[in-house]
Amino acid sequence: MTPLPPNPWGDRRRVRVGLLGGSFNPAHAGHRHIAELALKLLCLDEVWLLVSPQNPLKPVAGMAPLPERLASARAIAAGHRRLKVSALERRLGTTYTADTLRRLRRRFRRSRFVWVMGADNLAQMERWARWDRIFAAVPVAILARGPYSARTLATKAAHRFARYRAAAEGARSLSTKPPPAWVFLHIRRHPASSTAIRGQSRPDT
Numbered sequence: 001m002t003p004l005p006p007n008p009w010g011d012r013r014r015v016r017v018g019l020l021g022g023s024f025n026p027a028h029a030g031h032r033h034i035a036e037l038a039l040k041l042l043c044l045d046e047v048w049l050l051v052s053p054q055n056p057l058k059p060v061a062g063m064a065p066l067p068e069r070l071a072s073a074r075a076i077a078a079g080h081r082r083l084k085v086s087a088l089e090r091r092l093g094t095t096y097t098a099d100t101l102r103r104l105r106r107r108f109r110r111s112r113f114v115w116v117m118g119a120d121n122l123a124q125m126e127r128w129a130r131w132d133r134i135f136a137a138v139p140v141a142i143l144a145r146g147p148y149s150a151r152t153l154a155t156k157a158a159h160r161f162a163r164y165r166a167a168a169e170g171a172r173s174l175s176t177k178p179p180p181a182w183v184f185l186h187i188r189r190h191p192a193s194s195t196a197i198r199g200q201s202r203p204d205t
Contacts, residue, residue, distance in 0.1 A: 008091035010107030018047040026072035043172040098130040140182040
């Protein structure tokens with residue numbers, strides 16, 4: 001049974017929710033791997049896979065239609081009652097993560113959110129609109145993977161919020177910490193890649 005997506009108008013549940021945003025172009029087993037680790041390592045009740053209508057930092061060319069990407073996210077979340085897939089940004093009318101978080105905190109006032117992302121995103125986070133407001137809005141969990149892990153902690157964002165970094169051993173209580181608060185977690189790398197999957201699906205030229 002597929003879990004119902006989050007109500008875009010909010011609810012009054014007291015839950016700890018990991019927010020895993022992305023294009024999911026397409027979603028793959030690596031996304032489920034990260035979501036399941038976030039549930040466990042951060043002691044969360046749910047993880048929401050937020051499928052972006054269009055990432056402003058990514059080209060429109062090569063981006064599959066939103067319904068297709070939603071379907072791929074639902075497929076990789078299938079059978080897991082604590083993983084929920086949604087196109088909330090489309091319903092909220094937001095483009096940037098900082099705005100999305102502001103709306104979610106207003107509508108889900110009793111929920112405790114954690115923004116979950118890979119180290120590759122932290123490495124280029126200074127390109128995000130009002131990126132510092134993300135850290136000010138909710139705790140952030142960085143899941144280190146691939147070649148980005150080593151250089152991530154030298155980025156502008158990591159330096160700006162260095163004194164708010166929590167020890168990895170305290171990750172399970174991250175959702176209860178007032179922002180800014182963030183944690184850097186080393187995880188087992190999963191080989192799946194959206195870029196590689198798209199390359200495999202292209203016809204030979």
